[in-house]
Amino acid sequence: MMTDFDRQYSRLGTASVKWDSIRETYGKDDLIPLWVADMDFMAPRPVIKALQDYTEKGIFGYSVFPDSLYDAIIDWEQTRYDYPLKKEEILFSPGVVPSIGVAIQAYTAPGDTVLIHDPVYHPFANMVKANGRVVSASPLLEQNGHFEMDLADMEARIKAENIKLFILCNPHNPGGRVWLREELLAVGRLCQKYGVTVVADEIHQDLVFAPHRHVSFHTVAPDFADFSIILTAATKTFNLAGIKNSMAYIKNAELRRTFHQVQEMTEQATISTFGLIGTEAAYRYGEPWLTELLAYLAENSRFTHDFLTEKLPRVTMMLPEGTYLAWLDFSQLGLTDAQLQKRLVEEAGVVLNAGTIFGKQGNGHMRLNLACPKETLTAGLERIAAVFG
C-alpha cells in the first residue's frame, strides 16, 4: 500500500542543505543525497496547517512563549516518557547545537577538557573546540552488534584530564543506540562521583523502534536532575529543522541560572515564531504521524540491512535501535576514506556522511540517512551495490 511517506518530492530549489548544496560541492546534478539528518517527508498535516494559519495573518512580529506551548511540551514528556516537567524548568533556544555552545560556556572555562564519545554527532567536538575547550573522546566499543560505553576508559579520562563536563548523545547518533536505563545509571553515577555535569542531547528521543524505549536522563534516578540538563526538540522528530526551535530542560536551579545567563549575554533565548508554532502543533497533533513514520523507518532499516546482506555482504550495517541513521562499515573493501568517499560520489552517485567526521572510529565507515521514500533508498543502495558489489 502506498503511504504518504512513499511520495517523492523534489526538494531542489528550496535552499535545502541536503539537496541543493551538493550540486555546488560536487559539481554533479544526478546525485542521490542520503546524508544530513533531515527527512524527505512532508511534516504532519496539522503542523503545516498551523504554520499556514499564522502565515495567512500576514503579520510577523515578536512573539511570547504561550502557556499552551509549555502545556504541549509537558504533556508530551509526561505521557510518553513518564518525565515530569514544570514550566519554569523549560528554556527555549533556536537549536540543540546552539544550546551545546551555551552549556559549554556556562559549565566550563576556556582550556577545560570536555568528554564526548567516539564516534558521536560531529558538532559536539566542533562546539567544544570553537569555544576554546579541549576534546577528550572516549571510544565506544562495538559489542553485541551495537555500541556500548567503555566506563573504565571514561573514568580514566575524567580523572587524568580533570573533566567537568560530559556531552551524551541519548539516543546515539550515528550508531542508533538507545541507551538502557542500567547503562545511563552507570554512566551517571560515574559522572556524579567526579562532579561531572552531564549535557544529555536527546533530540532523537522520539525516533525509537520497539521494543527499545527511550529513557530520559532525568528519569534514571531521582537525583540525576541535580547534575544534568536535557537538550531536545520537536524538530528532528517531525522534520522541522528549518523552523529552528529547541528546548533545554534544567531542573537544578543553579545549572539553569548559569545557562540562562549565558543565553542572555547574546540574546539567544528568543526564537522564531515559526519554531514556537511548529513545536506546539507537532506535540499536540503529531503523534499519529509519528507512529506511521516509525513503522516506515523500521521497514527502511530492515530493508537496507537485508539488501546489504544479500547484495553487498562486505558492507555491514549496525541495525539502529533508534534514529533514522544507519552506520555502515565499508572497511572490508580495503579502501582509504578518501577513495571510499570519492567512489561513492563519482562512481555510485550517492552522497553519504563520511564516518570520519564523527571521530577516529569512523574510519572506513559511512552514515546513511534512511528517512526517504523507499524508492529513493532502493535506487541509492542499487547504485552502491553496482559499484562495490
Ligand SMILES: Cc1ncc(COP(=O)(O)O)c(C=O)c1O
Ligand atoms: C544528536 C543531534 N543533536 C543536535 C542536532 C541538531 O539540532 P539543532 O538543529 O536543534 O541544532 C542533530 C541533528 O542531526 C543531532 O543529530
